[in-house]
Amino acid sequence: MKNKKAISIVLGLMCFALTLGICVQLKTVKGSNSVISQNYEENNLKAEVLRYKEKYDNKYKELEKAEKELEEERQKSIENNSYLEQKEEEIKQGNKIIGMTEVTGAGVIVTLSDSKKDASTALNVSELLVHDADVLSVINELKNAGAEAISINDQRLVPTSSIVCGGNIIEINGEKVGAPFEIKAIGLPEQLAALSRPGGYLEILKGATVGVDLKKLNSITIPKYTGVITYKYAQNSK
Amino acid sequence: MIAIAILIGCVLGAILGMNTPMISYTYSSYLAIAIIAALDSVFGGITSVIKKNFDLKIFITGFFGNAILSILLTILGEKLNVDIYLAAIVVFVGRMFTNLAIIRRYYVDKWSNQLKEKNEKKD
Incomplete structure (x- = not known):
């Protein structure tokens, strides 16, 4: 009886592992909508592209932060100066027209x-x-x-x-x-x-x-x- | 009892598998070869039950050992730029077919014997 219990637990665990593996694999294959390749070179290239994209995104975030800071500095410097304020308004208007905002x-x-x-x-x-x-x-x-x-x-x-x-x-x-x-x-x-x-x-x-x-x-x-x-x-x- | 355990294992595995996040694309090839190895072990186990020399210890070690060994071989093959996983697939799938043939023969024999007995009884 004890033996049977052990067998069933072990078999259950094995089935669990097998179905888990199959499901995860199916999901991954479905998710990456490209031809599956086990080629080392291709995978490397793919990983590199992803890495560069991440780098680009990070840099872009930095740029956005810097732009925000610049904007703040500008706001500070044009305070109490109606002429500069007017120019700032003009720049904003221009940016809106050419699509920079x-x-x-x-x-x-x-x-x-x-x-x-x-x-x-x-x-x-x-x-x-x-x-x-x-x-x-x-x-x-x-x-x-x-x-x-x-x-x-x-x-x-x-x-x-x-x-x-x-x-x-x-x-x-x-x-x-x-x-x-x-x-x-x-x-x-x-x-x-x-x-x-x-x-x-x-x-x-x-x-x-x-x-x-x-x-x-x-x-x-x-x-x-x-x-x-x-x-x-x-x-x-x- | 065994059937219930298998069913629970399968259902749990499927539910968990559907909810886990996607694994990295690079590892999916390893997982694929491990699945093939595990499936091979399962068919081997069924064959050994039919042949009446089933040993749980051998079954378990084969199940996990084959999977891990095939993953390691695939990694080694990638490092050496040799597609070792192809050899693993050929061996595993070949064995799967052999085992399936044995299982099929066993059940076909059993079925035809039953049919024969029925006919003899009628006569």
Whole structure:
């Protein structure tokens, strides 16, 4: 009897270990949505990329902290000086216009996602995808409708922004951005929502079975541009 | 009793496994080879029960020993840049198939014997 008890406890423990291992493994494989490789080299490269990303994030946090300190110093130095205060206000206004500050306001969120239609049934697979030109056209229409700030998947559009095709992704501000594209625009929502008018560009995209979604919201936050804008060649004309 | 213990172990393992955080991608290959080794031991255990030479001590040491040894071999293989885990998979899966064949033969024989006896009784 005692022997049987011991056997059952041991077998239970072993089953526990085995199912635990299998479940954890399944979860890990599912979570890391890439081809499993047991190649030492590839894993090393992957780990290195992650390490650099972490380093970058840390540095960026430091930068943000430094910027905050600078802001505080500025506030201190412009106290009791109306001329400087006015200049500060001007700088803030300028930053807002070129997209160097986070902004909040009413607007719309347009989501463009690749068609869910089976690609093998389509005559032209290219029609089922969202292209850089589609994003560009939507952005253009939004700007025409008076959008004041626009971001695509949290990439803020600034005067130096470009939207180019990069194979299966598109590049915005030099950063890789993949479908679905979430385009946030701040402006008068009713006006921006005219994007979905009959005959508008969204209608054309819908006709190509591309996933289109337009939401009007009272409060949207658009992040600031994280890069640096430098002008080397443009000089102030006299 | 044994069946209940196995069931509880499996359920607990599954629940805990679903709730644990994802392990690092690098270690998942080790875990995979350990799972294969453990599965091999389980099939080996079933075969030995059929052959009536089951020994719990050998079963337990085989279960954990094989898993740990295969992990160590995989690590060694990565250090030497030789895919030793391939050899481990070939051996384990090959043995699994052998054991499965033995189990299958045993049950098919048993079943056909039963069928034969039934027919003889009818006659």
